[in-house]
Amino acid sequence: MYLIIPVALVVLLLLSAIRILNEYERGVIFTLGRYTATRGPGLIIVIPIVQQMRKMDLRTIVLDVPTQDVISRDNVSVKVNAVVYFRIVDPASAVIQVANPFEATSQLAQTTLRSVLGQHELDEMLSQRDKLNVDIQQILDHATDAWGIKVANVEIKHVDLDETMIRAMAKQAEAERTRRAKIIHAEGEKQAAAMLVEAARALGADxxxxxxxxxxxxxxxxxxRTTTLVxxxxxxxxxxxxxxx
Structure with a gap:
């Protein structure tokens, strides 16, 4: 009876020392508070009490950046949201260098989105979205490199304008179409006049x-069909x- 309890404790300690990590997981091992190794995937042994393990997921994380209020360089207020794709490439740095890598990446993505878009005009936000995506991705990737995080891609999803700005842009587009129509008509009149002058010269030659x-x-x-001819x-x-x- 007295042997059952010690044996049970030993069995529980051995079971608690066994950890199984999936292919997409890594275990960051700390021995007496000091980082000693990164292990996995598969079966690993963690010495109870002496060692601790932080499990990290290496799969790509999809981070939805909340809608941000941005004032463009030409003083237009817009609402912009985006999505960020990133993953942990260095589990040890993601544990040691930053307390919460996901929250830190989210906050950094929000501030970077406002900062980068605020340096561009509204037309550039609407027509050069691919270039802006690359600029934001490079800035985020450089900033999160020390955290062991790789930002693979950034996509701006929506650039929303208020109703007043939408109506103003519609009027501007209509004015632009009218201007182009007048230019085309004037070009046609110019070409027709030139051809008439050329025809008159040809007739006047003989x-x-x-x-x-x-x-x-x-x-x-x-x-x-007329009764009077002049x-x-x-x-x-x-x-x-x-x-x-």
Missing amino acids: SRAMQLRYLQTLSDIANE FPLPLDLIKPLLDRE
């Missing part, structure tokens, strides 16, 4: 060409006839 054009015009007028008679066309007399 009086016979002008006479043929005049006769063609008379033929077109004669085909019209025949214009330019003097330069009958001048050769007058000269013969």
Whole structure:
């Protein structure tokens, strides 16, 4: 009876010393408070009381950055949110260098998002989103390197504007379309005028060409369904006839 209790305690200690880590997990071992090793995956032994283990997950973490109020460089207030993909590559640093790696990465992502986007104008936020994603990712990756964290990707999900700004942008787009339409119309008028000038030069080079054009015009007028016909008679066309007399 007296032997059962000690044997049971020994068995419990041996069982508590056995740890099993999955393929995506690592165990950071501290011996009497000092870091000694990073172990796993598989079966590992942790000496009770003497050693402690912190288990870290090495899989990619998807962090949803809450919506942030950002004032762009051209003084436009927008609401922006993003998503960050990161993972722990150095479990020992993630345990020793930072108290809560996930919370630290989240707070750093929020401040970096506001800082980077605040240096750009609204048009750049809307049209150059890929470039902004890369800039934020590089800044985060550099800052979290000391924590043993690798930021793989950053994606800006939404850039929301208030109703007043949306209406202003719609008016600006409409004005831009009107401007382009007027420019295209003016270009067409310019090209048509140039072609008319060229045609006039060609007709003026030979009086016979002008006479043929005049006769063609008379033929077109004669085909019209009208009771009254007016025949214009330019003097330069009958001048050769007058000269013969």
